[in-house]
Amino acid sequence: MPRRKNPVRLSGKERRRLKRLVSRGSAPTREPAHARILLKADEGGDAPEARWPDTAIASALLLSRSTVRRVRERFCAEGMEAALARRPPANTKPRKLDGEQEAHLIALACSKPPDGRGKWSIRLLAERFVQLDCGEDISRELVRRTLKKVG
Numbered sequence: 001m002p003r004r005k006n007p008v009r010l011s012g013k014e015r016r017r018l019k020r021l022v023s024r025g026s027a028p029t030r031e032p033a034h035a036r037i038l039l040k041a042d043e044g045g046d047a048p049e050a051r052w053p054d055t056a057i058a059s060a061l062l063l064s065r066s067t068v069r070r071v072r073e074r075f076c077a078e079g080m081e082a083a084l085a086r087r088p089p090a091n092t093k094p095r096k097l098d099g100e101q102e103a104h105l106i107a108l109a110c111s112k113p114p115d116g117r118g119k120w121s122i123r124l125l126a127e128r129f130v131q132l133d134c135g136e137d138i139s140r141e142l143v144r145r146t147l148k149k150v151g
Contacts, residue, residue: 006076008041014080015042021084034084037071038062070088096142104134105146122147 010018018035039051040060053058054068061068097105107119111138112119122140125147130137 006072007043008038008043008072008075010038010042011044012136015039015044017080028086031084032084033061033063034071037063037068038075038080038083041072096138097146101134102130102146104151105129105143108132108134109147 018039018137021035022032022039031116037057040057041054043051050131054065054072057068058065071083074087105125109120109149114128117124122143126138126140126143129143
């Protein structure tokens with residue numbers, strides 16, 4: 001069998017911890033799945049199910065090969081905790097509106113519409129929000145999403 005680029009070698013303590021995690025059943029779904037990947041990929045000397053190929057692991061656990069590869073790589077690069085845990089999102093955008101600005105927008109939507117209008121339109125809400133100096137220029141889509149959250 002060819003040598004793997006990122007071999008997983010678990011200690012006895014790590015193997016016991018992973019088996020306990022798999023059998024416990026109270027962890028988030030991802031953790032036991034990643035624990036199973038590590039157990040099946042283990043190439044340690046006393047590993048009972050040693051050296052399953054990535055394709056066999058993926059088909060046995062109903063996961064993609066890339067998931068198996070990523071878990072293996074994270075284990076080798078960052079350790080067991082990183083391989084089990086969810087990776088934080090790489091690129092999060094800052095929120096356009098803070099809680100106070102959202103409250104102002106919702107209060108504005110609940111207020112009486114302007115004269116000559118039966119109800120607020122999303123475009124009108126966005127324009128009035130900026131006129132009242134509640135925040136910077138906002139899109140109609142942001143107004144719609146904000147109101148949908150509370151609706």
